[in-house]
Amino acid sequence: MESDIEKYVHYVTVMTEGLYYCLVITAVSFVCSVLFGTLFAVLRHYGNRLSRLLIGGYVEVFRAMPPLTIFFILYFGLAHAGLHFSPLSAAITGLSMIGAAYCCEIIRSGLVALKKGDREAALAAGLTPNQALRFIILPQALRTSLPSLGTYLIGLIKDTSIASAIAAPEILFRARNLASESFETTAIYLVVALVYLVITIPIAVGVGYLEKKAGR
Amino acid sequence: MTRDVLKVENLQKSYGDLCVLVGVSTTVQAGECVSIIGPSGSGKTTFLRCLNYLEKPTAGHIHLEDMLIGERLVGDRYIPLTEKQLAPQRLQMGFVFQNFCLWPHLTVLENVALSPFRAMKLSKSESLAIARNALERVHIAHKADEYPDRLSGGQQQRVGIARALAQRPKVILFDEPTSALDPELVGEVLEVIGELAADGLSMVLVTHEITFARDVATKVIFMDGGRIVEEGAPRQVIMAPTQERTIKFLSKFHAN
């Protein structure tokens, strides 16, 4: 019979592991989402009709599908077709694919908000279109997109909890295992809620600060 | 003897450390058209908005005929009124906004009939009749069923005036009624205000239109720095000012 202290140390260890994986999933997915999102946004904003159509289609599909469905397709569905994902990689891939769709739209509205003059001034100063994009347009678009990207980040952290359904080793998955071992469900779920609160509220505060700075 | 419609005693207004009204006292008699002129920041709009307690004065008292506005006297102490208690008082003073402030989800007729129907609690038919009359008086009855966003600025402002008339107020307050209008639309609004003045409606007008003040007003007040600098008949204040600040303010007007 474990003592109370051993029990709580066990809980804290397990939850901390869960938190670690949650942050790993979030960080990798966020970076991938922003990178691909920027790429898609540029292709959609400056590209030809076909690219706009394809990326538009991608965005619509991945914004309409529930994350749970995407996780299941990657983890169960593709396994049948021979492509095996681990729970962790399925979670990261799924969240990145969904995230790319959201970030594409966020950054695209940042691009749209830029005045035409910014690009023309860059070209007039002798920069190639590529350089204008890299040094003038994208940095500005990204800066105005920061608050919305912050809001997306919060949504991403919350969505990692859904990956518990495919056994990704994050917080909720660990919590469910603990709950079934120990039957102290009430306390455990309260702690889970607290953990998410603690991680997301600083970001929410940051977003609020950014929005105020942008004068919204 | 003509009675006082409005009596203002030592009105003061400060926002924290910023003193906007230093101590303003004046009267408006029945049938008078009082025009307040002055440079930006002189406090004239704040003064007007204090009259119907849209801004709460920090000191001073206002009487509308015999009624104390915004406060009640309990023994020898003045207790401020709640917003709900202010409503029937405000009903007796019309207010016309610089930016018209019509309600976009209601038609012109509904905008004007709202006060009789909801505030004065008259019947629907009576309210609509009053509204139509008011719209006729400002020559815009033909637009009764339109929505405000389909009207020009001058037309919207005339609706704003009709809305104030529908309250059957004892006095109408105008806050720079033509400042937000394109120049070619100013005339139609000033014409309507002039007609109302000729009909004997008591009014207080904050305006930049010095010509109008000279030709239509029965009394002109020049304000600067939160106080009344000069007060009197137009032919005196505008045409023959005695105070240095008044002369300076009007110099550009006289140069034209």
Place this chain on the structure above:
Amino acid sequence: MWSENALVAFFSVYSEYMDRWLPALASASGTALTITIGSFAVACVLGLVVAGLRLSHSKLLSRLAVIYIELFRSIPTLVLLFMLYYGIAPLGIVFDPIPAAILALGMAGSAHMAEILRAGVQAIPKGQREAALTVGLTPLQSFRLIVFPQALRISLPPSINMLIVLLKDSSLASLISAPEIMQSAKQIMSRDYMPLHILLVAGLIYLVLGLLLSLLANLVERRFAANRSGR
């Protein structure tokens, strides 16, 4: 893998199984829509109350509303769902899956709804409120006749977007065994296997339902356009 034969084999699975899958998926979609619309109703009612508290003059009530909103916007919907279904069961309060889903999703949605309504009310220019006071309306009348009707109209498009989010969230109810689309898909997967096929169909259903709701959103937005003419 992408040979013509493989593709034909892939799609022939559907002709074999679809008539078995369709009835199950149809009723599952009905449940999903029930959860979606039910939680939307809860979110609207609760959201209205919380928005009212948020905008009240009482600092205490306003702060309580802010705490509620931050709480329900920070905690993942799935965690809320589990708390409601598993977490409070030891305390004696037991919910069936569908009511639990409607309540949990509704509470999460109410926080967003409160912010949508707040933005709608604060979008009304101050001058219109002042004009209402100057014509002798009380502050309550001003809110009821001038502010609220317009705020409602402004809030309509973001509210319909929230409906689509709730549709996606309804998939989470499968994790507490509610008989909706993903649950049906899991049952079919275990009985007939063919996971990729059935999951793609499930995804397609969400796409189609989402598209229908989007169309509804466009229709509503055009009908109640939040431009100045209002009607």
